[in-house]
Amino acid sequence: MILRLLEVYRVVVRHRLDLLIPEQRRRLWLKLLVGINPKGWRAPEAPSGARLRYALEELGPVFIKFGQLLSTRRDLLPDDLADELALLQDQVPPFKSDAAVDIIERSLGGPIDTLFAEFDRTPLAAASVAQVHSAVLHNGEQVVVKVLRPGIDRTIAKDLRLIKQLALGFNALFALGRRLRAVEVARDYERTLIDELDLRREAANASQLRRNFSDGRLVYVPEVHWSHTCQSVMVSERIYGVPVSDIKTLREKDVDMRRLAERGVEIFFTQVFRDSFFHADMHPGNIFVDTSNPADPRYLAVDCAIVGQLDEADQYYLARNLLAIFKQDYRLVAKLHVECGWVPPDTPIAEFESAMRTLCEPVFERPLSDISFGHMLVSLFRTAGRFDMTVQPQLVLLQKTLLNIEGLGRQLYPELNLWDTAQPFLERWLAERYAPQTILKRLQQDAPSWLETLPLLPDLIIARLKNDSVPGAATQAPKHRNQTLAYIATGSAGLALIAIALGGQSTPMFAIAGIGLVLSVWLPQGRQ
Secondary structure, three states: OOOHHHHHHHHHHOOOOHHHHOHHOOOOHHHHHOOOOOOHHHHOOOOOOHHHHHHHHHHHHHHHHHHHHHHHOOOOOOOOHHHHOOOOOOOOOOOOHHHHHHHHHHHHHHHHHHHOEEEEEOOOOOOOOEEEEEEEEOOOOOOEEEOOOOOOEEEEEEEHHHHHHHOOOOOOOOOOHHHHHHHHHHHHHHHHHHHHOOOOHHHHHHHHHHHHHOOOEEEEEEOOOOHOOOOOOOEOOOOOOEEOOOOOHHHHHOOOOOHHHHHHHHHHHHHHHOOOEEEOOOOOEEEEEOOOOEEEEEEEEEEOOEEOOOHHHHHHHHHHHHEEEEEEOHHHHHHHHOOOOOOOOOHHHHHHHHHHHHHHHHHHHOOHHOOHHHHHHHHHHHHOOOOOOOOOOOOHHHHHHHHHHHHHHHHOOOOOOHHHHHHHHHHHHHHOOOOOOHHHHHHHHHHHHHHHHHHHHHHHHHHHHHOOOOOOOHHHHHHHHHHHHHHHHHHHHHHHHHHHOOOOOOOHHHHHHHHHHHHHHHOOOHOO
């Protein structure tokens, strides 16, 4: 780890990255640290953006991915930095083609000429973890072949050890590290990067996303060829489109940029709330546009190595928090943060509400098209940090993806109003979540597990009745009696609801379910 730290130090000094920090913010200790290295005395030759890109490329995949994330936020970066970092999307220096062919042949167990009718040794693109070659199968289908970089697992392992050690030190020395749950975030990032080293996982993710958008209206995901896919090699259908970052070409083809930007937002919320399975690496290098119908463009998505998932509780609280922000209901935002455990239960609601109002009201005075949703969320989390809000590791990928989406959307259509696009979707999702047909569907899905446990209900009720009748329990009898009745009522309601879910739509079943549910709520004292 010490050797890697020294390597990072040498790269930073060699490219004079300290000069990216404004003079007035450069601390004395930083100037001394750079000054002890003779290379820190030299004036830089390359522009600042190029120096930053060279340094990230030299430091490897973990740092390259950081640069990829930064490149999507043109609203945060000067143009020269953003233009240079954008080259990290798919113009990372490739590795030798002979090494790629050797990996393919060893992994798939045959000569390259046997595996493919044609194979182009010149890479189509090179990224931080793998590079891509074009090929043709023996049936004539055009495909792309993705190959992991040789030795990439060892490179990533070294950087991950460094990140985890830094997180442990940050966590031990600073209260902020504990609040940000730095160790958990580092471990989560470790799992994400390790997942990228198994291309079978990426192939499985791509297959799932393809099924989720099987109609192909919003986004098209290339088909995976599983017969030619293994841990270090992945073969999939070749797609043709315009890179989403090529604004000039998109405009020349008369693409409806507003529709394209709004569809990007719709895709994000559909993945998060309908499917709970979202592409979490949506930087411009992974997104293309099908311009065959400029008035109705659709996205083409590749590189599904990183995906995120939320459970039902996360989906519910996230949707309600976002809607409360949209409607400027700061008290509800405060209550939801407490209810979902993002801030401690003893947080003073009124004080938290006041802090949220102070932050948000000046922002909402501006036109909606001028409001950055990503900036708003960052500011909200910073404010909540004063109330000991802890970072939720399960939301880290979601926050990163939302920043990517908004940065991309504003690049395509600067007037994009993410608020107007997202609010109707969230309201519709919450309404559908509690619609009778949705509840019935969930009952049908849960019915088998209920049927497994319901035979135990009579024994539980009998055991409860016996406990009620033991000597010395006279003072507790009313309470126990109510509790027993509540169990019976809940069990009756459960049986009736299962019958309804399985197709029993008779009036008596609905009556039993209704009465049972009313009694189970009316007798809460017995369960205290």
